[in-house]
Amino acid sequence: QVQLVESGGGLVQAGGSLKLSCVVSESISNFGIMGWYRQAPGNQREFVASSTRDGRTNYVDSVKGRFTIAIDNTKNTVWLQMNNLKPEDTAVYYCFAEWRYTDITDWGQGTQVTVSS
Numbered sequence: 001q002v003q004l005v006e007s008g009g010g011l012v013q014a015g016g017s018l019k020l021s022c023v024v025s026e027s028i029s030n031f032g033i034m035g036w037y038r039q040a041p042g043n044q045r046e047f048v049a050s051s052t053r054d055g056r057t058n059y060v061d062s063v064k065g066r067f068t069i070a071i072d073n074t075k076n077t078v079w080l081q082m083n084n085l086k087p088e089d090t091a092v093y094y095c096f097a098e099w100r101y102t103d104i105t106d107w108g109q110g111t112q113v114t115v116s117s
Contacts, residue, residue, distance in 0.1 A: 002026045002106045004095045009111030012085055016115070020080040022095030022108055027076060028053060032100040034071060034078045038091035038113075045094070049080060062088075085115045 003025040012018055020036070028034070035050030035058075049069040051057045057069055068081040078095055095108040 002030075002097065004097060004106055004108035006093065006095050006108040006111040009093060009113045011114045011116065014086055014115055014117050016085050017081070017083045018085065018113060020082065020093055020095075020111060020113075022078040022080075024076045024078070024097055026097075028071060028073045030099060031097045033098045034096065035069060036078075036080050036093055036095055038089075038093045039110075040088075040091040043091075046091075048093070051078070082113070085113075087115045087117045089113060090115050 005023045006020060008018060008020040010018060033050050033052055036048040037045045038048050039045040047060055048063060049059045049067055051069045051071050053071060059067060066084045070079045090113060092110040092112050094110045096105050098105045
C-alpha cells in the first residue's frame with residue numbers, strides 16, 4: 001500500500017512562509033495528478049493545489065500568487081511553498097495522489113498549519 005508522508009507544517013505569523021513536503025513511497029510515474037487539500041475546524045476539506053507530472057498546475061483562487069506546487073520526480077516528493085500566509089490559511093493540509101488510469105486516490109495523514117494574526 002502506498003504511503004504519503006507530509007511534513008513541514010507548524011506555527012507561523014501572518015505574512016510568513018512555510019514549505020510543506022509530501023514524500024510518496026511509490027514512483028511518481030504511477031500517478032496522474034498530485035496535490036494538496038486542506039481542512040479547517042468545522043469546515044469541509046477544500047482543494048488547494050494540484051499538479052500533473054508534466055507540470056500543469058491548478059490552484060484555488062484564494063492561494064493564487066501566494067502558493068506554489070512542485071513535483072520532484074527524483075525524490076518522489078510533492079512540495080507546497082506557501083508565502084504571505086494569512087490566518088484563514090490555518091488548517092490541516094493533506095497530500096493526495098491520484099493513480100493513473102484509475103479513480104483511486106490515496107491520502108497522507110495531514111500536517112497542521114497555524115497562522116497567527
